[in-house]
Amino acid sequence: MEKKPFLTESMAQDIIQDVPTPFHVYDEKGIRENARRINKAFSWNKGFREYFAVKALPNPIILQILKEEGCGVDCSSLTELMLSEVCGFSGSDIMFSSNQTPVEDMKKAYELGAYINLDDATMVDFLDRVAGVPENIFCRYNPGGTFQLGESKEGFQVMDKPGDAKYGMTEEQMIDSYKKLAAKGAKNFGIHAFLASNTISDAYYPELAGILFQLAVRVQKATGVHIAYINLSGGVGIPYRPEQTENDIMAIGEGVRKKFEEILVPAGMGDVSIFTEMGRFTTGPYGALVATAIHEKHIYKEYIGLDACAANLMRPAMYGAYHHITVLGKEDAPHDHKYDVVGGLCENNDKFAIDRMLPKIDIGDIVYIHDTGAHGSAMGYNYNGKLRSAEVLLCEDGSHRLIRRAETPRDYFATLDFLPFMKPLLGEYNDD
């Protein structure tokens, strides 16, 4: 099954009139509809809230769209908190799920009244010392060992190793921390865990919920504290590959509801609010990197060179991640050419696709790289002096809007502005 772009060639050409390639483009309609599906899937839970993981797509216009759909934000750094604040998020709109947290970041989260999620038992005293203990407080759980799901879709096994992960604390540490926090004045407690990433399975959240709900019952018994929130965090995946099936968020919500009825309700804990912190699932499929084929090269393999590189989308280079590619205008052409589709970094892992069967690509063709709506532009970097690309919103009415301009050389040199001889590259540089 071929993956369908949300842009046609002529829509892309329209945008290119205003914004040259490469750019990331996001589908407002797709994002809004998905946020509504998420909220509907968990509407059985009175206190449910999706806290969008800001790191996945830290664009203020996107955050405001998600805010309009009722989402909060999940932050893990000072700048993510600052960005969220300026977008109108405050207090209970914000989860602060950080680790190795600097003093300034913790202070800011406390000042905003965010739900603070402690990654380690030693953070109890740290929080108390640098900011104070708020009424609402979360601790992050790590069960250790291996996390595996019995079921898998199309043979894609879900497995991760919490025992090797740097996050969270043991059950004993959770219990100690809750007791200490209660003694310092905390009133409402939350449990948080992130056990597996990019899960293509409707069973991940229900399985995780089962583990956390049982933990909640044990912790409440052991400490007497009021467990008010359980945060399933992120990890719900998307079908990057055409042969993968997308997760069914309604089935996922229903699976979590069953565990809730089975475990929490009989324990007299039916007032617990469920939170999620999805990034990838919320926006991933609704973004694309649009680039132009600028060179072709024939040596031992066939190469197509794009005006985008790994600095615009790092996942293939970093994780060997698959991103589907559509050559716009050639959707129905036979995929009878085998290419490596590459960027211009002086790094041989700068390849968007390796040995990929595609239609014959000509110089000037517009290449649409799918599923960059989460952990795409956000992971951009400046290696080789490459500049980060623009971001464009495809609005619900079909028009488009620039929501982040492309970097210019002046941005790249800005951190050298204290060196007098850099002035020619800063003050007088003409962006055009």
Ligand SMILES: *Cc1c(COP(=O)(O)O)cnc(C)c1O
């Ligand atoms: C990265 C992250 C998320 C989002 O993860 P996705 O894979 O995008 O769903 C949520 N919570 C925390 C604490 C994270 O670090």
